[in-house]
Amino acid sequence: MKKSIRLLSILLLFSATLSFSQVKNPIVESIIKEATENSQLKKLAHELTDGIGPRLVGTPQMKQAHDWAVNKYQSWGISAKNEKWGEWRGWERGVSHIDMVYPRVKSLEGIQLAWSPSTNGKSIIAETIILGDAPDSMAFQKWLPSVKGKFVMISMNQPTGRPDYNWEEFATKESFEKMKAERTAESAEWRTRMTKIGLSSKNLALALEKAGAAGIVASNWSAGFGVNKIFSANTTKIPTVDLALEDYGMVYRLTESGVNPKISIRVDSKELGLVPTFNTIAEIRGTEKPEEYVMLSAHFDSWDGGTGATDNATGTITMLEAMRILKKVYPNPKRTILVGHWGSEEQGLNGSRAFVEDHPEIVKNIQALFNQDNGTGRVVDLSGQGFLNAYDYLGRWLNPVPTDIKSQIKTSFPGSPGGGGSDYASFVAAGVPAFSLSSLSWSYGNYTWHTNRDTYDKIVFDDVQNNAILTAILVYMASEDPVKTSREKSILPVSSRTGKPIEWPTQRSPTRKGGVN
Ligand SMILES: [Zn+2]
DSSP states (O other): OHHHHHHHHHHHHHHHHHHHHOOOOHHHHHHHHHHHHSOOHHHHHIIIIIIIOOOOTTSHHHHHHHHHHHHHHHHTTOEEEEEEEEEEEEEEOOOEEEEEEESSOEEOOEEEOBTOOOOTTSOEEEEEEEOOOOSSHHHHHHHGGGGTTSEEEOSOOOSOSSOHHHHHHHSOHHHHHHHHHHHHHHHHHHHHHHHHHTOOHHHHHHHHHHTTOSEEEEOOBOSSTTOBBOOBOOOSSSOEEEEOHHHHHHHHHHHHTTOOOEEEEEEOOEEEEEEEEEEEEEEEOOSSEEEEEEEEEEEOOOOSSSOOIIIIIHHHHHHHHHHHHHHHHOSSOSEEEEEEEESOOTTTSHHHHHHHHHOHHHHTTEEEEEEOOSOSSOEEEEEOTTBTTHHHHHHHHHTTSOHHHHTTOEEESSOOOOOSSSTHHHHHTTTOOEEEOEEOOTTIIIIITTBTTOSGGGOOHHHHHHHHHHHHHHHHHHHHOSSOOOOOBOOOOBOTTTSSBOOOOOOOOOOSEESOO
16 A cells, blocks of 8 residues: 555656656647658758859859749748848859969869959969068068069968867877977968068958969968868959968978979859849748747858858758748747848848848847857857846747757856847847857867868758757747747946946948949
């Protein structure tokens, strides 16, 4: 008797804990089931990164991606459109072919920088010259004519192509310290060389161009094996290319030792004039409070050294997948669910700033916005962005999220408002409770962010799937919440830099006509 009472009370206790921590919510269950049993993430990632490729603002691929997203949404029964917000210098990448042709032939790993001028349908063959070490700007002006007809190497030659973690693993402590000391000294010397020239990198490129250089060769190493960051050119007539550390180092040393290597560059990009730029907006109309909005958000554009896989195809497919799932399992939301796939985040949050400026009627009624944009990793950080009561509603919305997903998330409340970094900041500046679903790094900073290696193979689909589930549940919970979220701002702390209280970031206008001088 005693024994069975104890058993009964254990059972009661067990079922009580069960019902307390895992109240089964049928919508949440369906979200998880659809996301795990019918995931579209790999297909979406493949079509976007391998098929369409990188999505530099102003390129035909960017427009193709916007059209692809609209078609995807429509195929899922979700209404979607491309909304024009500005214009950009249109440009399309072509073949980049870079070879060393003297003292021996070696094809070089390199790429034309974004918006670099082409070589007008031919190959340019020329000797190389290293940026001069002039004692002052006058001396630099005297040195300038020596660049005529040559490719100018404007980056420091890295002393090692091995990342520090590799040195740490294998080097003796002494040789690692020695290498770092030498590298620090060489970097300081190179910075001094640039300071003495007295020109910004933009004006340096223009001065070299004016002095008759055949082109500019740079190498923007990203401190990992085989990775360079690929940004845009500053020249207006001559090509600018980036070479991989290994090849740049080889050509640099041959130039330095007086071998006078020659390289051949052919780059076939096209100028397309001013072209319109867009955001893709899709919506699942609310039934009870259609004038209130829950937003999903991720920038759609990318740099174009790789295929923009972790920046930001992963955020993009997270939002696409979450929308697909929501439409299937929660087709009649209480509030309107909107998604924004922004154009031109990389040049200064332009797409999202334009949306905030163009849609005050939506912005004032956003219940919450969730943005993802820092790599492929599972979400590990969630800040209240300075909103005083964010702990209350975000806490409630996180409640039904499966433990294996949410246990990894470190929350900080009230947090402080993000002033930039990604598109949620455009909304935070307008007082919207907008949050960053911040990811585990997976070596984002050096290996994939804006690099030539930001490609499909770096996507960690298990993590992205977790993020799609998390996003869908948060959006569902925010949509169902009986109350509208508080926008009350916390009093911000005193800045250690200025000694004054930190001010809330202010709304800024986008660049509506970009890439033109
Ligand atoms: Zn990004």
